Amino acid sequence: MWDRFSQPPGPAAPEPPLAMPDLRAHRTGNTGVPYVWRFEAKGEGPHVAVVALMHGNEPCGAVALDRLLRRGLRPARGTWTLAFANTDAAAGGRLFGPAGTPARYLDRDMNRLWAGVRAEVPARGPPPVYPQGREQARVAAIAPWILTADLLLDLHSMQVPSPALTLCGRSPRARALAVALADPGWVVADDGHADGMRLIDHPRFSAPGSSAAAILMECGQHSAPAAGVQAWRGLIRFLAQSETLDAATARTLLAEANAPASPAKPTVVDVTHVIRAETDEFAFVKQFQGLERIAAAGTLLALDGKRAVHTPYDNCVLVMPTRTPRRGQTTVRLGRIV
Secondary structure (H helix, E strand, O other): OOOOOOOOOOOOOOOOOOOOOHHHHOOOOOOOOEEEEEEOOOOOOOOEEEEEEEEOOOOOOHHHHHHHHHHOOOOOEEEEEEEOHHHHHHHHOOOOOOEEEEOOOOOOOOEEEEEOOOOOOOOOOOOOOOOOOOOHHHHHHHHHOOOOOOEEEEEEEEEOOOOEEEEEEOOOHHHHHHHHEEEEEEEEEEEHHHHOOOHHHHHHHHHOOOOOOEEEEEEOOOOHHHHHHHHHHHHHHHHOOOOOHHHHHHHHHHHHHHOOOOOOOOEEEEEEEEOOOOOOOOOOOOOOOOOEOOOOOOOOEEEEEEEEEEOOOOOEEEEEEOOOOOOOEEEEEEEEOO
């Protein structure tokens, strides 16, 4: 019992937001391309690639790769390629915030620029011209190192504080990989974006005749400390699943992160509808976080000018709603649980 001279404990102080790590130590890389590292074990195994900072304002992947590199971890077999993608945007831009703060991108969304990209080193001669800007140039620079991977993990975070999820596109190989990882506990199969091809949808990973697979892990809200934890856990599980990270080391690292050794079977959602804003007046009827299951078909979700957006069927799952959609943007995906 508290006496009159005692004070009950107050609420715990909130965790500081997830911050971008200092990446200067990783700038030189060891491939000739800044911020791209490759490590090869003596034992044979798959080539595994991990990409962080596809968007410069998503620090969780950079936190995970920075930790991996600073701990000196190396593959027990096979090859690791580790790439910090859009470091220029991470260093500061002015599209989505004050100058000098991390930006999603500088000229174009880097994760919409993978159509037609080849895993070829540019020929010597005058530097090529990239009409779509700095992100397109960076894609061309890192493509030879990551588009030869057998397995690829692309680490991202989200605008809203939604539960973490893994996007697997429409590739059965990627879906099987995401389900096998089982962490995060949601797997979403979708068709990508109309305004450009994502890395995980590149034919290297999505073509029927290819044996390669790529997944995109959305680890949580951009600044949430939990996103950094999820990125680290997801990275370790991915490397362990590929059998390039020693199993005993993986178990130790997961135990340090308080991650269950055997996560529960994930929930798989098949996206059936992509809702895009037709006006700049698009507004949800309430603040959705993502992965809500709406029980009844015909439930009003949003108003888009004079257009009303309703759930098309019962038990409809909302995937990654956008807080501030603009005309032409994807605002939310709708899906069924498989």
